[in-house]
Amino acid sequence: MNIDLSLPPQFPKPTLLDILAEVRAPFEFVSLALNVHALSKAPKGNGRAVMLVPGYLADDHSMRPLGAYLKYLGYDVYYTELGRNMGKVNTDMMRLGERVKSVSQDLNAEKVTLIGWSLGGVLTREVARLFPDVVQQVLTLGTPIVGGPKFTSVGKRYAMLNNIDLEEFELDVHQRNAIGLTQPVTSIYSKSDGVVSWQASVDIYNQQARNIEVNSSHMGLGVNPKVWLIIADVLAG
Template sequence: MTIQHSPPPQCKKPSLLSILLEVRAPFEFAAIGLHAHTLSKAPKGDGRPILLVPGYQASDTSMKPLGTYLHYLGYQVYYSQLGRNKGQVNSDMLRVGRRCEEIAEELNGQSVTLIGWSLGGVLTREAARLYPKSVREIITLGTPIKGGPKFTSIGKQYIALNKIDIDSFEIDVHQRNCIGFDQAVTSIYSKTDGVVGWQASIDTYNPQANNIEVVSSHLGLGVNPQVWKLIAETLHNSRVN
């Protein structure tokens, strides 16, 4: 790993109001029904493989609604098979990368699009860096790109469970980010995210990064109709003609 001497960027944690507004996540899921007609008119898929990676303390079940929608659009949908994401980044990013290799081999070398929610997005970014031949594109949802758990509202819990030094971890995250990767990357974030400070979700490391703001809770990002529409459009725009 190339050692970077620049200090890690500093961001803010979510505000108390944003944390309290996380209670609206079920209503965002319910809103899918109200937007069903619009979502049904989204650009149809080209059959490419997409691997969905869940966030911290979540499992593949949390990604099933989005996966069902992407399958409806015409994509081949795969799941991470990580079990519950317990925040073991160093081992899980390798598992995600190897999963991409397996899918690519199964599909005669066709590279995989990765979509990661929250910490799942960290795993997709690292997999893209370490397994470039198997990863085509990355889309992240409310991912703590900067600082690891430092700029999140659940940082203390994560630190306690994983027994890490937050300052050392922050530097390691910064150094990994500075290496960068070549694949297309889209970071979808919300300024009312109550788990991850929104500035930390903006990718300033990769010049090709597309950062898109939505209005959503953190817990609702994966089931938000606006986010689903953006994902469909992003995938459509990155087709190989």
Template structure:
């Protein structure tokens, strides 16, 4: 009965309001604020230069991560994309390709552990990469990722289903419940209560010794370059392994 009650509560998590979705246009202003604060961003904590891998959100490519990539390079990190083109969801053979890519980065940097950063759906992917190969991963950072609550509590579910209409996704509730548990590495979930795409409660990690949730004021589309977010990322990357 307790499990059933919990599931009903999770199903009741609603997608963000249409007003919040309309306010996603403020992402342009957030990009402008990043450009204006570049002198300040250069003063963010510089870490040890370890490798970082970025995974974009649904419908986007590595190009969407370029602002974040450039800031991290400015701070001295070796940054890599996911190299899988446009993210339209999991495809045949993609898990194996991502696992190999992570191994290659790890070996290229003399077996140094890699930090994985995923935006939206990309955050779901990096958590599973870390779960599969935790010995290669230093830290996971997710940006507004649907990792909790209910997988349909967002404003792009219809678009996702359209993009995958030839192979309609089926809701694996038990699998989703298992994936709610964080992988065995330090995990930081960055979320915004004004996210207009993913319900903010769905972007939270479950409480554990290796997890933390950090709130910022940002749109969903601005999470990759919002100065507040960049500050949180820089501070976490600079922490010792």
């Protein structure tokens, strides 16, 4: 991966057309019913622990459809139990880390695989970095890996609500990412994402990272049958 990481790369934000196309998210959820056969044929799990982490302003309920599917496949599914994700990354990554640590201890030191949607993926990556002894693998869905909120359609509002400087925050995110992860990591992204720049969702920091493109809205990534099949394949790999 021959990329100059001395400074964070710069990317465009999602276009207006991408933002408007987010209206298709409910249809992606409905399409699950049309793909029941393919979903039922996905590779089965081995009972390992998987924790699902919701995105910005969402809570565990947003992850329950995916959780029900992974449980059907044979995984031991856990949720954050931290309430709504309000974007307090520095606080929430420690809270989530303690939650993952607790689950691992309850499972006799078994490591936990983390799956995070959007900002939830930022949290999973930070937990993997700070608590490597309890994290087995990381998968992210439409996560703003590069630049944090800067290259998202909600970045300015997020910065205002959280009283942060987007440029300074971008550098902090870049420095954290540059440390790298030791676990297997997979980033699932869509070039028609209307919330997060697809380029910012590509992991350029880790040699072992798998970046997988899908056709999906941002709001539909967690309920898209193709995404579910990819997750099933990655977990079984």
